Amino acid sequence: MLDPNLLRQDPAALARRLRESRGFELDAAALERLESGRKALQVRTQELQSLRNAHSKEIGMLMGSIARLRASGDSGQAEANLAKAEALKAEVSGSGDALKASEVELERIRAELDALALGIPNIPDDSVPPGADESANVEQHRWGTPRAFDFPVRDHVDLGVRHGWLDGEAAARLSGARFTVLRGQLARLHRALAQFMLDLHVNEHGYEETGVPVLVNADAMRGTGQLPKFEDDLFSTTVGEGESASKRYLIPTAEVPLTNLVADAIIEPERLPLRMAAHSMCFRAEAGSHGRDTRGMIRQHQFEKVELVSITRPGDSDAEHERMTRCAEVVLERLGLPYRRMLLCSGDMGFAARKTWDLEVWLPSQDSYREISSCSNCGDFQARRMLARWRNDATGKPEPLHTLNGSGVAVGRALVAVMENYQQADGSITVPEALRPYMGGAESIS
Incomplete structure (x- = not known):
């Protein structure tokens, strides 16, 4: 398998090199499309994961404060924190579905990229003479x-x-x-x-x-x-x-x-x-x-x-x-x-x-x-x-x-x-x- 950086940096140039040296036709457009989709989904997945983690941390802090607020007699703030925690839980639940869908799609695209990469031959050393047969x-x-x-x-x-x-x-x-x-x-x-x-x-x-x-x-x-x-x-x-x-x-x-x-x-x-x-x-x-x-x-x-x-x-x-x-x-x-x-x-x-x-x-x-x-x-x-x-x-x-x-x-x-x-x-x-x-x-x- 080639260095992934070669596939990502300039697919068109790699395709030309493989065609000239190996007679191999690399679908550079498909590679670029998949790589673009991977990048976008990876960013989206990371954003959803960060949002889930931040909300989960905030929910934990809110829930931990409720008993303390009630003990101090500030029941109004305790109820407000509880309401906010429940709202965040609902948001986390909804974003969880989106995160799961994003992770599944990201895995699908990665599998397509892997399948494409596994079919690409090695690049000849510079000392190898060109030729078809x-x-x-x-x-x-x-x-x-x-x-x-x-x-x-x-x-x-x-x-x-x-x-x-x-x-x-x-x-x-x-x-x-x-x-x-x-x-x-x-x-x-x-x-x-x-x-x-x-x-x-x-x-x-x-x-x-x-x-x-x-x-x-x-x-x-x-x-x-x-x-x-x-x-x-x-x-x-x-x-x-x-x-x-x-x-x-x-x-x-x-x-x-x-x-x-x-x-x-x-x-x-x-x-x-x-x-x-x-x-x-x-x-x-x-x-x-x-x-x-x-x-x-x-x-x-x-x-x-x-x-x-x-x-x-x-x-x-x-x-x-x-x-x-x-x-x-x-x-x-x-x-x-x-x-x-x-x-x-x-x-x-x-x-x-x-x-x-x-x-x-x-x-x-x-x-x-x-x-x-x-x-x-x-x-x-x-x-x-x-x-x-x-x-x-x-x-x-x-x-x-x-x-x-x-x-x-x-x-x-x-x-x-x-x-x-x-x-x-x-x-x-x-x-x-x-x-x-x-x-x-x-x-x-x-």
């Missing part, structure tokens, strides 16, 4: 040289199916399209990748290993920006019926529960930065996606990732963003997988991000680089939605934190990259040296 992304650097093959290159599906390791047909019978069953040595290689990544980030990069639920409530999804905008891309489940029904969402990434661990909290400065890593199942409906990526393991409804999340002071988040991205790069370098780093343009970034680096790994079967990690600095955007704050040690006051998240990396896509880059002419797959300790020392699988 991935064609405007900017390559930063490359690592590694794609392998030259002296035999026809197979894709990961052909490599997996011919050994019976990768079974999409069995998964389709169980769950439908875009699920996969892994067997035997390929299943072990997949597990080895996850263990390797987690060990690397925990033991060398200093992240705290964290186990998280894969079912979360709507508040957690709103906090990181998946709701309300992306409900169609989420899987959900409901337990119970009627008023007792409880809806939960399957996480699209461990970013959701990890980041929400600081929701509604004030973090003391000495605890920052918080760095957490989690290996989890992830679930995405990805409504509308189609094409070659739905074959095999590139784009599935269920997949695994090792996710990195950092919680920082505002002034430290840019350096932390670079650090996190470098941690993800080390994964690919240890695996010997060629990759490139891309700076995403404003129109290709995620809803909550203010700046994003993508890492794209080389896939020989596609003769191209494909995304395997996305590392984003969200600034205070998620923190404002979650009421996640830190106590500024300079002022002693609570202020919004900065949150960052990144894939460290997607396990299934790493498996695809290893299979294709390390394939041999006979269909066997050489095991990267970094993974051999997790594979019982095996140098290849066949």
